[in-house]
Amino acid sequence: xxxxxxxxxxxxxxxxxxxxxxxxxxxxxxxxxxxxxxxxxxxxxxxxxxxxxxxxxxxxxxxxxxxxxxxxxxxxxxxxxxxxxxxxxxxxxxxxxxxxxxxxxxxxxxxxxxxxxxxxxxxxxxxxxxxxxxxxxxxxxxxxxxxxxxxxxxxxxxxxxxxxxxxxxxxxxxxxxxxxxxxxxxxxxxxxxxxxxxxxxxxxxxxxxxxxxxxxxxxxxxxxxxxxxxxxxxxxxxxxxxxxxxxxxxxxxxxxxxxxxx
Numbered sequence: 001x002x003x004x005x006x007x008x009x010x011x012x013x014x015x016x017x018x019x020x021x022x023x024x025x026x027x028x029x030x031x032x033x034x035x036x037x038x039x040x041x042x043x044x045x046x047x048x049x050x051x052x053x054x055x056x057x058x059x060x061x062x063x064x065x066x067x068x069x070x071x072x073x074x075x076x077x078x079x080x081x082x083x084x085x086x087x088x089x090x091x092x093x094x095x096x097x098x099x100x101x102x103x104x105x106x107x108x109x110x111x112x113x114x115x116x117x118x119x120x121x122x123x124x125x126x127x128x129x130x131x132x133x134x135x136x137x138x139x140x141x142x143x144x145x146x147x148x149x150x151x152x153x154x155x156x157x158x159x160x161x162x163x164x165x166x167x168x169x170x171x172x173x174x175x176x177x178x179x180x181x182x183x184x185x186x187x188x189x190x191x192x193x194x195x196x197x198x199x200x201x202x203x204x205x206x207x208x209x210x211x212x213x214x215x216x217x218x219x220x221x222x223x224x225x226x227x228x229x230x231x232x233x234x235x236x237x238x239x240x241x242x243x244x245x246x247x248x249x250x251x252x253x254x255x256x257x258x259x260x261x262x
């Protein structure tokens with residue numbers, strides 16, 4: 001079962017589905033979907049004999065709730081029986097405003113309560129905070145692109161869920177992998193483990209704070225000059241999910257996401 005949102009303003013869509021016994025949210029990209037939330041790693045869930053639950057603070061046990069997957073990649077909950085005066089549940093999935101793929105737009109860094117700014121490495125090279133690459137696998141693009149250090153103290157929403165392209169390697173080999181793969185638009189290299197992650201689409205970065213993320217990041221940019229400005233994504237349009245979990249999961253009382261356990 002797979003439920004897909006309406007397209008965002010950047011024409012990206014999000015999906016909620018069951019994979020390998022876990023419920024996940026992911027961004028649909030051309031090649032490899034980028035997962036950014038899973039029930040298995042949800043810290044708010046409470047596990048009992050009936051399954052894994054995420055609770056809001058709603059107290060009305062007789063309410064009927066639906067889940068709404070917005071085109072911003074966030075699941076919210078609405079009460080069907082409250083009418084126009086009813087309010088949304090306080091729970092959102094994911095809870096962190098910077099934990100979705102596009103809170104600020106591609107190549108922007110999200111901090112705190114969705115404060116956005118161009119990633120430092122790119123802001124020094126291009127005034128529009130864009131990579132300048134429209135069709136990465138065209139020969140003209142492959143021969144006119146370079147890897148640029150994204151800057152310090154940046155993290156990426158998909159790293160917690162992604163599988164490394166290569167393990168126990170080094171930064172030079174990781175960069176070589178990306179340069180030889182035309183679909184690679186960015187890489188993350190973890191110094192401690194030697195894991196190399198390649199991505200065919202780059203969304204918003206996250207500020208990792210003064211302690212750093214433990215990753216070195218490079219993004220592929222065109223060698224030509226900078227362009228115009230940036231238009232932030234709008235958060236309108238939603239996909240209403242009336243029957244969201246069908247057998248594998250269910251939307252229950254108290255603004256709950258429930259994952260069924262056999």
